[in-house]
Amino acid sequence: xxxxxxxxxxxxxxxxxxxxxxxxxxxxxxxxxxxxxxxxxxxxxxxxxxxxxxxxxxxxxxxxxxxxxxxxxxxxxxxxxxxxxxxxxxxxxxxxxxxxxxxxxxxxxxxxxxxx
Numbered sequence: 001x002x003x004x005x006x007x008x009x010x011x012x013x014x015x016x017x018x019x020x021x022x023x024x025x026x027x028x029x030x031x032x033x034x035x036x037x038x039x040x041x042x043x044x045x046x047x048x049x050x051x052x053x054x055x056x057x058x059x060x061x062x063x064x065x066x067x068x069x070x071x072x073x074x075x076x077x078x079x080x081x082x083x084x085x086x087x088x089x090x091x092x093x094x095x096x097x098x099x100x101x102x103x104x105x106x107x108x109x110x111x112x113x114x115x116x
Contacts, residue, residue, distance in 0.1 A: 004037040015056035017096045018063040022054055025101060029108045047115050052108075066090040067107065069114045076110075079103050 008019050019042065026033055026044055033044045033051065044051045050068045057064060067073065070080060070089025079100075080089040091107060093099055 002037070004035055004042050007037060008042065011056055012058070014061075014095070015058070015063055018093050018099070019054050019056065021096060021099060022063070022065055022093075022104070025104055026052065026108060029105055030112055046112060049115060051111065051115070062092045062094045064090040064092055065104075067111045069111060072114050073107065073110055076103055076107050080107070 008016060008023075011019065023035065023042070027035075030046060033046055036043050036045060038050075039053070041053050041055045043053045052068065053064070053066045055064045055066060056062075064081075066088045067080075067090065068088055070085075071082065071087055073080060073089060079091055081092050082089045091104060
């Protein structure tokens with residue numbers, strides 16, 4: 001079993017189900033993505049460049065899908081969280097049922113166009 005898989009399956013159910021769902025959507029939308037285990041979390045790379053990380057935050061109870069070029073995104077700003085970060089914006093999920101797949105897919109597609 002790869003270290004990424006071990007990490008995911010060690011997560012509490014709430015976080016594990018969110019991360020697994022996110023991975024399935026990302027891989028369906030962009031089959032060329034490569035999932036690595038970088039900086040202690042699952043991290044998608046696209047065209048050999050950092051694309052999006054999936055970071056469970058147990059203390060605050062959410063999973064961050066952090067897009068490395070998030071501040072270049074124009075659509076879905078009502079859903080993207082920037083906080084005190086310079087380049088990353090993320091979609092933040094507290095529960096599996098909170099995931100709006102239409103928004104997620106749109107953000108993935110827009111972000112992928114930044115890697116032309």
